[in-house]
Amino acid sequence: AQSVTQPDIHITVSEGASLELRCNYSYGATPYLFWYVQSPGQGLQLLLKYFSGDTLVQGIKGFEAEFKRSQSSFNLRKPSVHWSDAAEYFCAVGDRSDMRFGAGTRLTVKP
Amino acid sequence: EPEVTQTPSHQVTQMGQEVILRCVPISNHLYFYWYRQILGQKVEFLVSFYNNEISEKSEIFDDQFSVERPDGSNFTLKIRSTKLEDSAMYFCASRYTETGELFFGEGSRLTVL
Secondary structure (H helix, E strand, C coil): CCEEECCCCEEEEECCCCEEECCEEECCCCCEEEEEEECCCCCCEEEEEECCCCCEEECHHHCEEEEEHHHCEEEEEECCCCHHHCEEEEEEEECCCCEEECCCEEEEEEC | CCCCEEECCEEEECCCCCEEEEEECCCCCCEEEEEEECCCCCEEEEEEEECCEEEEECCCCCCCEEEECCCCCCEEEEECCCCHHHCEEEEEEEECCCCCCCEECCCEEEEEC
16 A cells, blocks of 8 residues: 655755755655645645656755655755744645545744 | 635534535546645545546545536535534645646635534
8 A cells, every 4th residue: 555654744944044844755656756745824836856866956936956866765854944944844645546645744943 | 826725614503503615626627636635734635536437536525515616617626414423624636638747726724613
């Protein structure tokens, strides 16, 4: 069965520091992979996605993610975090008929 | 830019009442979804819908839930007899046939008293 694991429930980083949010998945084939961000009281906004090709994908707001097939991972990174990045981040895995989300990682940004 | 729209943004209802949440997917999308998010918890898949029928549903999507695409533009989620534990944010999503990107609505917050 497909599943998504985000091992970190809550991460705190200082503004300007680098960030990496982890995502591991279990899937029968190479899935479509996504990262979404959710600000408090808001809907889900797509940050980036991977379908095929270059395993390092660039997204909006300066985020990037790297697909590592050998590790079944799709970690999200940002070199320098801004206070406005504080939000909940969800990794998602799916195919054409279904999508499953991880439990989410809450990011707190310290001044 | 095309977007998925949901109404109402917030609904308060009494336990046992029927609720219908409405969604207008992006016009040329063919796959439709409902997800829910209980406050402070993860986003949970409820149901997917394609070609006028349910293609997959989770264990959450029991007999109290139903979905419908009545007129080719709206996509509705009905909860027949709401329970306290149905209180959540419900997200509608749709996607193109050829890519996997889901476009989400802003969500409908349901509060069951």
